[in-house]
Amino acid sequence: xxxxxxxxxxxxxxxxxxxxxxxxxxxxxxxxxxxxxxxxxxxxxxxxxxxxxxxxxxxxxxxxxxxxxxxxxxxxxxxxxxxxxxxxxxxxxxxxxxxxxxxxxxxxxxxxxxxxxxxxxxxxxxxxxxxxxxxxxxxxxxxxxxxxxxxxxxxxxxxxxxxxxxxxxxxxxxxxxxxxxxxxxxxxxxxxxxxxxxxxxxxxxxxxxxxxxx
Numbered sequence: 001x002x003x004x005x006x007x008x009x010x011x012x013x014x015x016x017x018x019x020x021x022x023x024x025x026x027x028x029x030x031x032x033x034x035x036x037x038x039x040x041x042x043x044x045x046x047x048x049x050x051x052x053x054x055x056x057x058x059x060x061x062x063x064x065x066x067x068x069x070x071x072x073x074x075x076x077x078x079x080x081x082x083x084x085x086x087x088x089x090x091x092x093x094x095x096x097x098x099x100x101x102x103x104x105x106x107x108x109x110x111x112x113x114x115x116x117x118x119x120x121x122x123x124x125x126x127x128x129x130x131x132x133x134x135x136x137x138x139x140x141x142x143x144x145x146x147x148x149x150x151x152x153x154x155x156x157x158x159x160x161x162x163x164x165x166x167x168x169x170x171x172x173x174x175x176x177x178x179x180x181x182x183x184x185x186x187x188x189x190x191x192x193x194x195x196x197x198x199x200x201x202x203x204x205x206x207x208x209x210x211x212x213x214x
Contacts, residue, residue: 010132011148012156017135019146019160019176032157032178033190035197041163041173041209048165051173051208052143056101056110060161063207064200066120066127074113110145112136123199125192126183129153141165154183155193161204173208175201 015029028034101109119128144162159177
């Protein structure tokens with residue numbers, strides 16, 4: 001992965017980057033609820049490129065019924081760190097991010113260090129808070145990013161969105177997350193956290209998979 005610009009005090013949780021840990025489901029950050037789903041969304045380079053473009057232009061969030069506002073790219077050059085393989089070994093030198101891109105509505109594409117406000121409702125449950133892009137991956141066969149909560153959300157934690165163009169030519173979309181309840185209702189009824197997460201995962205899949213395109 002390439003880790004985006006951040007410092008520990010920019011998000012409201014300690015385990016920054018934990019969505020990339022292989023053992024997330026077995027050993028989630030303390031007091032948090034982990035979740036992970038993977039779906040095959042097609043095959044071939046064209047499908048991978050189309051899905052990647054959609055993902056990095058916030059399509060998963062927008063099509064999930066969430067509204068983006070106050071999108072603030074990081075100021076100055078964005079350092080993206082080193083790349084790591086799936087076992088955590090460094091495989092490439094550091095680099096700086098390319099020039100900022102924008103979608104048709106003028107919204108900046110996902111970029112390391114970008115802060116965004118997301119709000120809406122998910123299955124009748126509130127989704128509202130400020131988040132920061134804590135890492136971005138743009139590799140020949142893997143593209144994605146991770147968002148961490150900065151404040152104002154009913155949960156505290158992180159979610160990552162990754163597309164993999166596998167050696168067998170299949171394209172897979174994986175979403176991983178961990179949520180620590182912050183609102184009183186979520187602390188008392190942790191099942192609400194799981195229900196909210198299931199609904200979000202379903203919406204993300206519908207946004208990226210061509211099976212649900214209209």
